[in-house]
Amino acid sequence: MKIEHTHAIITGATGGIGQRFAQHLVENGASVLLVARDTQALIVLKQQLVNQSDINEEQVNFFSCDLIDSEQRARLITYIEKMSTPVNTLINAAGDNQFSFLEDIPERKIEQIIKLNTLTPILLSKALLPHLEKQPQAQIVNIGSTFGSIGYPGFSSYCASKYALRGFSEALGRELSQTNIKVKYLSPRATNTQLNTDNIVAMNKELNVAMDSPDDVAQQLLHLLSSDKSELAIGLPEKIFSKLNQVMPSLVSKAIIKQLPTIRRYAGLV
Numbered sequence: 186m187k188i189e190h191t192h193a194i195i196t197g198a199t200g201g202i203g204q205r206f207a208q209h210l211v212e213n214g215a216s217v218l219l220v221a222r223d224t225q226a227l228i229v230l231k232q233q234l235v236n237q238s239d240i241n242e243e244q245v246n247f248f249s250c251d252l253i254d255s256e257q258r259a260r261l262i263t264y265i266e267k268m269s270t271p272v273n274t275l276i277n278a279a280g281d282n283q284f285s286f287l288e289d290i291p292e293r294k295i296e297q298i299i300k301l302n303t304l305t306p307i308l309l310s311k312a313l314l315p316h317l318e319k320q321p322q323a324q325i326v327n328i329g330s331t332f333g334s335i336g337y338p339g340f341s342s343y344c345a346s347k348y349a350l351r352g353f354s355e356a357l358g359r360e361l362s363q364t365n366i367k368v369k370y371l372s373p374r375a376t377n378t379q380l381n382t383d384n385i386v387a388m389n390k391e392l393n394v395a396m397d398s399p400d401d402v403a404q405q406l407l408h409l410l411s412s413d414k415s416e417l418a419i420g421l422p423e424k425i426f427s428k429l430n431q432v433m434p435s436l437v438s439k440a441i442i443k444q445l446p447t448i449r450r451y452a453g454l455v
């Protein structure tokens with residue numbers, strides 16, 4: 186789909202990656218519906234987009250919503266169905282994480298991570314299918330992660346959520362392959378946003394893990410949206426490790442287990 190024909194809902198729009206998605210999309214002629222919980226942050230983002238980019242104010246709308254709450258989600262769907270410019274692209278980018286070994290992560294946080302990262306994209310996709318089917322062309326883009334292909338210590342719930350999201354994207358893409366709706370999966374590697382706490386950033390530095398800028402990720406999103414690809418992974422070593430993890434997981438385990446003392450130290454488990 187051409188970017189200028191894209192009318193996208195972006196969940197997690199006020200996040201580090203979501204903001205750059207919104208900016209790159211509107212600068213290329215798309216319209217966006219920004220979704221997050223914090224209304225003030227949405228107002229500020231809309232204003233920034235309108236001020237920074239030479240765009241029409243109608244290109245940017247917002248809706249504040251806790252996506253984990255089913256009633257709020259239902260209100261979002263009703264709002265989308267009534268929009269004068271019909272939405273044709275769902276970008277599931279809202280995400281949550283906590284760097285902790287399983288013994289330390291609260292049960293409530295595990296539930297939040299699975300609900301926001303996995304269940305919400307599935308339920309939003311289902312609720313919007315009838316609407317998307319009516320559009321000449323439509324796309325569902327799920328923002329996964331390298332951790333949707335590599336299980337990494339300290340991120341077990343997050344990895345579970347992204348593995349499931351990748352499986353969902355693959356299955357739904359095949360299910361809808363003969364329809365007007367394309368399902369896509371973008372997997373960024375570590376990216377400089379608030380999702381990564383200072384100890385994650387310091388650990389990545391010590392372990393020589395590269396971190397991208399949110400702009401790099403947004404550029405890859407534009408590439409994926411306008412291509413026929415159904416999946417795009419960011420970062421060459423991460424792509425190789427993901428493939429290797431499928432065919433020779435014991436090799437990848439060996440490399441990661443060497444890092445375990447460092448990972449445990451940064452997770453507060455000395």
Ligand SMILES: NC(=O)c1ccc[n+]([C@@H]2O[C@H](COP(=O)([O-])OP(=O)(O)OC[C@H]3O[C@@H](n4cnc5c(N)ncnc54)[C@H](OP(=O)(O)O)[C@@H]3O)[C@@H](O)[C@H]2O)c1
Pocket residue numbers: 196197198199200201202203220221222223226250251252253277278279280281301328329330331372373374375376377378379380381
């Ligand atoms: N940063 C990375 O290293 C990295 C790497 C690979 C993949 N990713 C994925 O990329 C996506 C974006 O991540 P990010 O780094 O931009 O995260 P971020 O900066 O922490 O932003 C998270 C976004 O999600 C929204 N959000 C959180 N809980 C919500 C809820 N219950 N309902 C609605 N919105 C909610 C937040 O806004 P409110 O708080 O206002 O709701 C914010 O807009 C995520 O799916 C993440 O898993 C990130």
